[in-house]
Amino acid sequence: MTDTDLAQFHGVFFDEAAEHLAGMESLLLAIDVAAPEAEQLNAIFRAAHSIKGGAATFGFAEIAELTHEMETVFDRVRKGEMALSAALVDAFLAAGDLLKAMLAARRGDGASVDSSEVAALCARLRAFLDPGGARPQGAAEPPAPSRPVPAPRTVEIEFGPFDAKFSCADVDKLLADLRGFGELEETTAPSPAKRRGRAKPPAVRRFRIRTEVSATDLADALAFMADPERVKVAEVEPAPAVAEQTPPAEEPRAAAVEDAGFGLFVDPATVAPPAPEPRKEPAKVVELKAPAKPSAPAGGDASSIRVSVQKVDQLINLVGELVITQAMLAQTASRADPVLYEALFNGLAQLERNTRDLQEAAMSIRMMPISFAFSRFPRVVRDLAQKLGKEVELHTVGEGTELDKSVIEAIVDPLTHLVRNSLDHGIELPAERVAKGKVAKGTITLRAFHHGGNIVIEVSDDGAGLNRAKILAKARERGMNVSDDMADADVWQLIFEPGFSTASQVTDVSGRGVGMDVVRRNIKQLGGRIDIESAEGIGTRIRIRLPLTLAILDGMSVRLGREIFILPLTFITESLQPAPGAVRSLQGRGQVISVRGEYVPVIALSEVLGMAGERQRFEDGILVILEAEGGKTALFVDELVGQHQVVIKSLETNYRKVPGISGATIMGDGRVALILDVAYLVGRAHSRLEKAA
Amino acid sequence: MMLQERTQETAAGAALVAQTNEYLTFRLGREEYGIEILKVQEIRGWEQPTTLANAPDFIKGVINLRGTIVPVVDMRVKFALGEARYDQFTVVIILNVSGRVVGMVVDSVSDVVRLGPEQVRAAPDFSASFDTRYITGLAAVEDRMLILVDIEKLMTSADMGLVEAAVH
Incomplete structure (x- = not known):
């Protein structure tokens, strides 16, 4: 095994393995010991199996050994040959913890795990298998094969198509590892095109391997090393049936899963690897599946890619700038004659929709279920x-x-x-x-x-x-x-x-x-x-x-004197123009208004911010009813301007915190508008009212 | 251009910087001041800023500087120098001090001068508009006298109220 070549894949393996372990743990905790669901058992089995495949490939013998034991035990549980027990779940959880420690040690950020601990746990697992000591256990078996009695078979592997990311030469690096599984032979058809005197690299390369490992096992192992899309693994010769195999009638659930798996290009989530030894089936093709998938709980089969958070943040920032630019364009265009520039307006309307969709999509990348x-x-x-x-x-x-x-x-x-x-x-x-x-x-x-x-x-x-x-x-x-x-x-x-x-x-x-x-x-x-x-x-x-998110806000813009302020829409319940005399003074200090039978304290924005407003009488302006922690408040402003989605910018980057202001944003005309801190406004109105009362 | 040269010099060696410095000079009332040009990001014309709540009158508000929210202070108001007029001739010096971006309104920007250590003298205890704490020295250039100001120290001071610590 060439460590230098494989080292680049270690990170991927560690990530995938950690996901498998997390998935296995949550499944184990959720499982009903008395009546486990077949799909749950299969998923746990697959998780152990995938980790084993990867560990064996990278030569992490102790991890492979432990997962092998787990897999062996669970295989029997899965097939209904052994009952699941609380003790078994405990042992599996302990094994999961030990695997985590071993992975951490391999990764280089944890103390190495005592091998005696591994051996003890292996023995503990084996004890479940073999309570009477009747059946010999294959502890000395090489880690990769999962069948107790593996039969030699021929598996065909196809790599390709090749491109800059996965070249023909990359395959050569993998060959050394493949030889570890058995006898390897290249069967690539000689390239038909030999134009311009130069041999064109083949579009795909095929290999045949004589091995004891099943096609699915091999596919799992390869998934850690190469893009699953580019590798096809197929069994070309049916192996003789093995004594282990249970007749399908005894396990209708498992059989159903297998049947679904026998087509070409199978949906990975429905495959139950490794399928029991094939009967007289034609060549079976198992599309190499992404290793993260098998451990995902049932239903979570959407494919995914890993992207660094930095890239996502950069995207979100750029989209934020785009939203501002779009708003500026719209504002500029609003001065033009809509009849003369109809096409321009249509284009701008579409731009606005697209920007909004893009923004939503970009934001949703960062959203995850709790x-x-x-x-x-x-x-x-x-x-x-x-x-x-x-x-x-x-x-x-x-x-x-x-x-x-x-x-x-x-x-x-x-x-x-x-x-x-x-x-x-x-x-x-x-x-x-x-x-x-x-x-x-x-x-x-x-x-x-x-x-x-x-x-x-x-x-x-x-x-x-x-x-x-x-x-x-x-x-x-x-x-x-x-x-x-x-x-x-x-x-x-x-x-x-x-x-x-x-x-x-x-x-x-x-x-x-x-x-x-x-x-x-x-x-x-x-x-x-x-x-x-x-x-x-x-x-x-x-x-x-x-x-919910720390970057974007739906806001209502209100005017006070010359300035525009943003109120977060989520705090606004309604706005109204009060009738003369509707606002009453309370013991000469606070003022209240009755809104739908409820007395709500009134506070003027001009007073809170120490700025002059235009309208002096309540009936000339607008009262915006805000609801936050601690109750409702009516905020008096000159007028409502409109509704916007705004990108929150910090005021504190270059200035200091201002009471009553939670941030700032840039409006369509390029000017800065301040975002009001509703909790502060409501708190202030109520504390004044309490003082008055 | 000047800024670029300056940056190259900085890279060349700190010792050199200590010997010769370039200063941006500006007028406030009847006095002429110099600030280290490395603290200056750009010079802009006046635009009406967005007023900040409960801010002292010399803090004119905040402006949008290519997506960044930048506070603007008017030194003429702060130090009660003449009448603060805002028209197309009003200039705002955008400073970059202590990792913050701040705009500063002055009467006018004059030029950039290069000062050797021999031209700079310690500041006597005299009455300038700025507190002497922020004055690093006096410099004579031909028949002009420049008051050299540590603009970073001034802008982050409690007097200006621009930074958090200054509020309390």
Whole structure:
């Protein structure tokens, strides 16, 4: 094996293997031990199998050995020859962890794994296979073959078509590795075109290999080394049937999957590799599948490419500039005569549509379902519950909710902390729960949903709830300024103070008082907020509110004097022109207006920003009703101008933070407009009202 | 052109830079000032900026400089020098200080001068419009006297209120 040639593929293998492992883990956690679904079992098997194929190719013997054992065990489970048990799932999870450590070590960012650990786990897996010691186990087998009794067969491999990315010469590099599988022979037809005295490189190259490995196994191994689109692997000679093979009648599910796999150019997601030894079938072609696919949960078979985040961000920035340019063009053209320049206007209208679509498409590249963050929690909860001797069930709701990738990445750590906290402090021990008249098994719910322009993520538990008296006592002990008649919501916010912990004992799980303040800081950095609801004895719900994306905003532009301001559309409920006298003063300080039977405080934008407006009387201008955390507010402005999608620019890059302003944007005419901070405006209106009241 | 030369010199050696410096000179009221040309990004004509909320009157607002939001300060207002008029002759010097881009309105831009160390004298304690903390020295060029200003220090100071730390 030529390490130098293969080293360039290592990164790909590590990435793919990590995905397979993650996929396998989530499947294992989701699986119903009593009645596993065939597709789930197949997917787990395929994940182990794909990792093995790649590991063997790159000469990672210990990884191949372990995955081989996993594969062997699971193959039997899959075929219904062995029952799935909780102990087996545990062993598989442990094996997955060990594989992760081994991969990290191979990658060079982890300590190397003790070989005795690998051997112990292999033995543990083998014990499942062979409880009575009746059947000899093939531990000494070479890693690649997956059948216990492999039969020699001839497999034809076709490479091509070739281009700059995958040239004829690249194939030569792979040959050395292919020879590792068996006897290799090139069968490429001699190039018919020998014009201009130079041999033209063949469009495709064919090889025949005499091997014990099945076509599917070979395809898997090759998938790590070459573009799956460019390689075809086919078995040319039917191998003799093997004793292992179970008659199709006994496994109708598996047979159905195979049948789907016997056509040419099979949809990779439906292939169950390695298919049992072929009966008297004609030559079977297995389209080489992308290695990421088999481990994807059922249904997630969309093909994908890997692109660096930088490239995506660059694209999004460029699209943002394009949107501005398009708006400028539209503004300039609006002065022209629509009759004379009809074609121009049509073109511009189309440009606007296209830009909008392009922008949406570009933004959606960064959007990912939150299941990427949620998927790790079943494991976290399972492990921690076992450790703490608690019974906990985890529910996840709304995993398909999409949000920006950078937001997902930033939210994982805070969420983990909250879930661990809920488990450690929230959920009581089973006996305690029963004594309180609750079911012994606690529940933690992770929920995600869209709300306006925000995404809301909730972590709730049905545990003990926060203890108000304890928190207040702790706050006093720390010399904080608190009083007994504080609102609950304010008391709960105290737990976000640095170094605040009411846990009676520090565990290695949580309770050191670091963390909650970090959680709140992280959320705030993302432009979000965090709230707690809690009832003693009933449970706690922590709600995180985050902006969906950090770059673009749907806004309503309003005018005040000469300036244009942007209000985020998601906060606006309605706008109205008040009748004279509709706005009433409240005890001489605040002003309110009755909107649909509800009294809403009125605040003038000119007053908040210290700028002169044009309209002095309320009935001459417009009241925009805003709704944010903490209630509604009517904002008085001169007039409404229009609706725009704006690219958010930071004011703080070259200036400082301005209260009441959350950012800036560039309008169609090239001028800067400021984006108003609605939460600030609403908060200000209400605090004034409270003072007045 | 000048900027390019300057950059090449910088690359040639820091010692050289310490000896000879190029300054952009501008007028404010009756005084003439010099700032290091390396801090100057470009010079633009006046355009009406977007007014900022609750800002002191010398901060005229923000402008769109090819997609970047840039605050503009009027030194004439800041230092109460004459009447601040805004017309086609008003110039804005776009500065690049401490990684920030800031626009500065002055009465007029004069020229670029090259000063050797022998031309620069320490600033005596005199009354200029700028606090002496920001004055690095005085230079005599023919019959003119230039007040050399550390524009980076001035623009990031609490007096200007342009940076976050200055607010508190």
